Amino acid sequence: MIRPILKMGTPSLMEPSAALPKKLFGSAELQQLLADMKETMISASGAGLAAPQIGENVRVVMFELKNNVRYPDEESIPFTILINPKLTPLDDEVEDGWEGCLSVPGMRGVVPRATKLRYTGFDEHGGKIDRTVSGFHARVVQHECDHLDGVLYPMRMTDMSQFGFTEILFPELAGKDDD
Numbered sequence: 001m002i003r004p005i006l007k008m009g010t011p012s013l014m015e016p017s018a019a020l021p022k023k024l025f026g027s028a029e030l031q032q033l034l035a036d037m038k039e040t041m042i043s044a045s046g047a048g049l050a051a052p053q054i055g056e057n058v059r060v061v062m063f064e065l066k067n068n069v070r071y072p073d074e075e076s077i078p079f080t081i082l083i084n085p086k087l088t089p090l091d092d093e094v095e096d097g098w099e100g101c102l103s104v105p106g107m108r109g110v111v112p113r114a115t116k117l118r119y120t121g122f123d124e125h126g127g128k129i130d131r132t133v134s135g136f137h138a139r140v141v142q143h144e145c146d147h148l149d150g151v152l153y154p155m156r157m158t159d160m161s162q163f164g165f166t167e168i169l170f171p172e173l174a175g176k177d178d179d
Contacts, residue, residue, distance in 0.1 A: 002043045003036050003054040005102045013103060014150040017050075017057040019084050025126035030060075034081060034124055037062055044102050045070055047077070048140050050147030053103050059084045061144040065136070070100070070173060074136040082129060085121035085145050089114035090132065097139055099153045100166065108170065109163035111156045113139045 048063030
């Protein structure tokens, strides 16, 4: 089921999310949440979605990038469900890059992010995930996992002169919601 995406200003988006209890791995409840998240993410052309964005404050994110009209020049990212994630930057290198968010529709901003990181966590069945990534993949993971800590990308920005409406900054993307 496509669920409404909460927008910046909704109090629950600013709250840290609880770890998903191990007893829920593989459960019908988790499968329904994941199905709703995926359908919602696809319908909004999102590169990712975090459970808090649809009102579920548990540490669950998903992401994928392939043939995305909003990110035509970015490398593909395999569909991933990541539960109870931990992120570890692999060096001190940080890069500024444009980001958008389904919870901050119609806007983009430049956000500094670690360029290389390792992420660990679990899939929906409790299987371990351990990946080392860089570039846009690393940016997407950090963006989605920030939602689990009650952080939206404008809170990470260091230069508000690089924040504005997508239709002004990127006219070719006008009319497309961002994440």
